[in-house]
Every structure is written in C-alpha cells, then in structure tokens.
Amino acid sequence: MDALRKQLDVLMGANRNGDVTEVDRNYSDRDVCRLFLAGLCPHDLFQLTKMDLGPCPKVHSLQLRKDYEVAKVKGMHNFDRDLEELIERLIVECERKIQRALKRLEDEDAKAAIAISVSQVTQTPEVMELSKQIKEKLKEVDAFDLEGKTDSKIRALEALEELRTKRADKQAMLLLDAFNKDRASLPQPNQNPPQLAPVPMPNPPDPHTQEMINQKLKKAEDLGEQGMIEEAQKALEEAEALKKMSARQEPTLDSSKYTAVDVRITDQKLRVCDICGAFLSVYDSDRRLADHFGGKLHLGYMHIREKLAELQASSKALQL
Template identity: 80%
Template structure:
C-alpha cells in the first residue's frame, strides 16, 4: 500500500486528497526527498530485488522537483553532493562484494573466476545510441507525468522497455562473443585413443535437462545474493548431471540424487559483472545473458554509475567556471 501511495503521490501530487498542509509544502522541507529532487532516489531503483529498500519515507513530487530545478539554475540550491555521496556508498559496497567473491573463489581455485569489464566488452555505437534513446524517452515520460498525461507516459514507458530489451539482446550477443573466445582458450582434456571413435553421447532426457536448468537458475540467483560457494556448488551439480547423463545409455533414474560428490568440476570459469557484481559463466547462452542485462539489479547499478559520471562532469565544469 505504501508503494502504491507513493506512486499516486508522484503522479497526481501529494495534495490529491485536498490536504492543506500538502499545498504549503516547499522543496526544502525536511520530509521532501532531496535525492529525488536531484534526480535519483535509491528506493526507486531496486524494487523486488535483494537490494529492495522499500518505499521512500519522504515525499517524491515532480512539482517540487521543478521548483528545485528553478532555484538550482539560479545557483541558490544544489543537492548534487548529497546524491553523489549516496551513489558512492552504493558503488563502494558493490565493489566490496565483487572483491569478497573473487577472494573466496581464489581460495578454492585461483583460476575459478575473474571480474570482467562488462561495460567495455558490451559497448558499441549501437548500444550507446540505444542508451541515448532510452534517456530521452525517460525524460519525455517525466514531462508527461508532470503534465498529468498518463496515457502518453504509459506508451512512452512501453517504448522504453522495448528499447531496453533490444539493448539487452545486443549486449548479450557482444558478451557471448567474448565468452566464446574465452571458452576456446580453456584447455580441453584429450580423450584416450580408445574413446576417440565412440559416438557422441546421447543428450540428457527431459527430466534430467529440467533439473539441469533448475540448478543453473539456482546458481544465478545465489550468485546475485553474493552466496559464492553455494552458486559454485549448484553450477558443479548441473555439470555433474550433464556428464552422468551422457555416460549412461539409458536415462538416469533419479538424477536429483547426484551432486558434486559424483563428478568434481573445476573449470566453471565464472565471471563477475563489474557493473552489478552478479555471477556469469562462460557457458551461459545468449538468453540467460540478455536476462541479466535486462534485470532490475543490473539496470539499477548501471543507472547510478551513469549518474555518478554525470555528476562528476558537472562538478568539474562548475570548478572550471569558477
């Protein structure tokens, strides 16, 4: 209910019920969210993820943001520093999570995982253009929101989702290309001479494949929660199921019984996204990678990193003008 109330306040104004106290509210009041006025409130970023902060306890108002932007343009107020401090804290915690994960994996296998620069690998002119279009459409949505044009805002946000999906697919393709090169560099065991002429192993039966998919999904969820050992174990169990199913001529009777104890896998080659800290694997397919890029956690951290760069540029410009 609190979240719905907040959305209605932003859309229709905090005074939608005729409360006189709300009419007299000013942008500098203590119960107004300064981070929202400055452009980004963390409570809006990670809804329904493990980073969900719940609804913001302070007022979000587009009218008050407009009032603030007017006085900011005159040099009277500037809440950018508060927003930059908040973003710094979130990014520092994310970087710590990445380093903790790398250290824990290195203790088990020094080559088990590395942090990959997703922001560099997945950058292209087309991705940059899509990101620019998304920003422009988000600004349009805010204008429609402020003007009370709900239908236009909804249509614009639907277009934003389409653009995000297209960008995620493109980023997934770029990262998959990098992973394919990475996979090609992984040494593969040479089969014994007597095994060289054997036919290809049969694919897993439907039930086994379903369990493999479940364990892969579980590994991804655990990885996003920072549970490194558990994620590694789930990935190993999935690989163990694949090998055990391939080694048998008939379907595995009860594949859920098999675990890492049956087949020990040491070459999972995990990668940690340098934007959000989530686990990726060089064996992920394009669909799983696209889901990662379109996820709220990744999008949220991408937004705050972009906002930080923007604030830093503005800060340098302001010092230069002074």
Template identity: 80%
Template sequence: MDAIRKQLDVLMGANRNGDVREVNRKYYDRDVCRLYLVGLCPHELFQLTKMDMGPCPKVHSLQLRKEYEEARGKGIDNYERELEDVIDKLIGECDRKIGRALKRLEDDDAKAAIAISVSEVTQTPEVLELAKEIKEKLKEADKYDLEGLSDMKIRALEIVEELRIKRADKQSTLLLDAFNKDRASLPQPLPNPPPLAPLPVITPDARTQEMINEKLKKAEDLGEQGLIDEAQKALEEAEALKKLPSRQEPALDSSKYTAADVRITDQKLRVCDICGAFLSVYDSDRRLADHFGGKLHLGYMQIREKLAELQVSNLSRISDLV
C-alpha cells in the first residue's frame, strides 16, 4: 500500500485528497525527500530486485522539485552533497562486491574479467546517443507530469522503454563480440592427446544428467544476481553429481573432457563492472540484452552516471569560487 501511495503521490500530487497540510508544504520541510529533489532517490531504482530498499518514507513531489531548483538557481539551497554521499556509498558497496567476485574466480578468469570491461566495450557513440535521448525523454515526461498531461507523459515513458530496449540490444551485441574474441583465448583440449593409461570415465545416466543441468542453470542464475557463495555451492553440487557411478553406460572414451575442462568451457564467467552480476562468455545475445535491460543493471548505471554528474557540478562550482 505504501508503494502504491507513493506512485499516486508522484502521478497526481501529494495533495490529491485535498489535505490542507499538503498545500502548505515547502521543499525544505523535513518530510520531503531531498534526494528526490536533487534528481534521484535510490528507493525508486531497485524495486522488486534483491537490492529493493522499500518505498521511500518521505514525500516525492515534482512541484516541490521545481521549487527547489528555482531556489538552488538563486543560491539559496543545495542538497547535492547529500545525494553524492548516499550514492557514493552504494557504489562503494557494489565495487567491493565486484572485487570479491573477481577473487573467487580462477586466476585466468579474473585476469580476463578485468581485461573485458563491460562499460568500455559497450560505450559507443550510438549507445551514448541513445542514453542522451532517454534522458531527454525522461525530462519531457516530468514536464508533462507537472502540466497534468497524463497521456503525453505515458507516451513519453513508452518511448523511453523502446529506447532502453534498443540500447540493451546494441550493448548485448557489442559485448557478445568481445566475448567471441575472449573465447578464442580459452584453453582447448588437444586434438590428438598423447596416449594415457585408460581411466574410468563416469557417464551420468539421464536422470543424473538432468540434475546436473539444473544445478548448472541454478549456479548461472545465482551468479547473475551476484550471489557468489550460493553460485559456487551449486557448481560444487553439480561436480559431485558428475562423479556418481553410472547406472547405464560404461566408460567409452578416455579423451573426453575432465571436470576441470567442463568448468573452463561451460562456466567461463565474467563480472559486470557496472552492477557486479556474473556473465558467461557463452551467454546468448538475448540473455545479455535481458541483463542490460534489467532493473539492477539500469539502477547501478543510473547512480554511476549521477555521481559523475554531481562531481562535475562540484568541480564547476569550486572553479567559480576560485
């Protein structure tokens, strides 16, 4: 109910019920969200994700944001520092998670993960132009909201969603190209391995193989969510299942991949340096597009962009003072 009430406040105004207190509210009141006034409240970014912070306990009002911006333009108030401190903490926590994830990967994986920066390989002029269009359309949506033009606001938000999908598809293609190059550097089994003493090869039966596939899929999903320990545990469970004795097929070929080979070729992971999610070099373009269009990735991308914007603003203000 609180979340619904917040959405109604933003869409229709906090005074939609004719409460006199709302009419007299000022942007500097204690129950008004200062972070929203500056342009970004983290409570809105990660709804229905593992980072969900719940509804913001303070008032969000476009009208009050407009009043704040007018006051800020006159040099009366500036709440940018408060927002910068909050999102700097969020980014710091995310970066520490990324660091832990890299350490948990094998050494060669970690080096490759550092070498392939998701943010670098997916920032082309076309992607940056799409990002610019998205920001402009979001500003239009806010303008229409202030003017009470609900239909035009809805249409602007629909265009934003279309642009985000287009950007996610483009980013997934760029990252897939980078992954394709990365695959070429993966260890490959020798085409004609030297003769070795015959070793028993365990071939799982159909039911065991199904369970192995489920564990691998679970590990991949957990990895994407940044749940490193849980993903590692699922991988270990899959490896244990592979070692179970076969009920159906005898060992046939001693040149098959070992468990280590399977992990190298099937579980080659990279870490997204924007949100900390695991990505596999064997992910499809559709799966990568879902990642780039997901709330968690978009949320972290937005706060990183906002932090850079605030830092530029601070430098500009300091230079003006000097």
C-alpha cells in the first residue's frame, strides 16, 4: 500500500485527496527528504527491481524543493554533498560488481573482459540529443506537477516514455552492431569445408518444450544479472539440452539454413554492461537489448552517474 500510495503521489501530487497540508512545513524539517530536495532520491530509482529500496520514509514535495532551491541560491543551505556521498557509495558498489563479473569472465576468456564498452559504443550524437530531450521533458513533468496540471503531466509522461523507448531502441541497434563485430572475431568454422551430405536440421520444438526452453533462458538471464555466471551457464546448458532432445525427433534436411551460429549456439559469449553491471550475450536480439536499455536498473544507474557528474561539475564551478 505504501508503494502504491507513493506512485499515486508522483502522478497526482501528495494532496490529491485534499487532506495533506504543507503550509506549515519547511524544507529543513527533519521529516523532509534532503536527497529529494537536492535532486534525486534513490528510493525512486529502482522500484520493482532487485535493488528496490522500498518507499522513502520521508516527505517528497516539489514545492519544498522549490523553496530549498531559492534558499540555496541565497547560500542558506546546500544538501548537494549529502547526495553526492550517497551516489558515490552506490556507484562504488556497482563498480565492484562489474569488476567481479569481469574477473570471472577473464578467468574463462581473457578477451571477453575487454571486448565491448557498452557506454562507448552507445554514446552517439543522436543518443546524446535524445538524452537531452529526456532531461528537458523531466523538468516539464515536475513543472506541471508543481502547478497541479495533472492532464498536462500525464501527456508529458507519455512523451517521456516515447523518448526513452526511442533511445533504448537506438542504443540496442548500436550495441547489436558492436556485438556483430565481436562475434566476427570469435573462432570461425572452416570456410572451405569438404563437400559432404546436407546437414540435417531439426524441426522446431513443440510448444511445451519451447516454453520450457524459454523459462531456462529467462532463468539464465536473471542469474547472469545477479553475477551468478556459473549458474547462468548451467541454465543455458539445460536449455540447449532440451533443444537437442527435441532435435532427435524426425530431423529434416535444410542445409541452406545451417550457419556458424548454429555450431556455436551453446557458446553463450557474455559481456558486462559497464553502466549497471548486467550480463549481456553477444547472441542477444535487438529486442532483448532494448529491454535492457529501457529497464529500471540500467536507467537508474545511468541517472545516478549523470547526476554525480552534474554535482561534481557544480562543485568545481563554486571552487573557481
């Protein structure tokens, strides 16, 4: 109920029922979230993910944030350092997770640990422009919320989601291109094999078997995101075993569809996202990659990294 109430507060405002009064509340009160005032509360970032911190126990109010920003300009209060320290802790924990994942990959394949930098291959001018538009749209959402314009806020949220989807799709295609090049560098089968009889291709698995295979693949993905690479590999092997079991039933001949990928399908080459630490496979589809870039965990870590850079730049400007 607390989580649902928080979501309604974000959408319609804390005073949606007319029973919340903040006229006597001050931004410096102890029950007001200072991190929210400074621009980012971590409780809002990872809802419904394994990093979910639950609803924030303190008050979030855009009006109080506006009051705080006025006081900040006057030099009365500045909570940026509180937020910066928290973000630094979150990023340090994420970097440790990434380094552990890279170490495990390196133990199996030294090349895998340095093959792809997700942040580099997905930062093009077009993606950066979409990120800029997303930030501007977020400001619109806050402005409409502060003014009590619920309908305008909902429309802005819909536009925001469209921009995020467009960015995720673009990033997915960029990473897919990089993965294609990565795959090309993997060991290839003999380019000029002797002429043999056509290679038998199996029929597609029956619906029940396919469902079991999908469940195993989903389990492997979840385990991979948790850094449990051995368990993830085991789940992938179980999925492949189901495929082979189905392949023994009445194989058909279609040598035109036999590709190098089919030969290496059990070799699920994993790469680590250097933004959030999730495992990605070089065999992932563009849709699966788009789901990753649009997921709350990736977006959350992307947000805090951008916020940290913003806070550090602001701090340097004050020192000059």
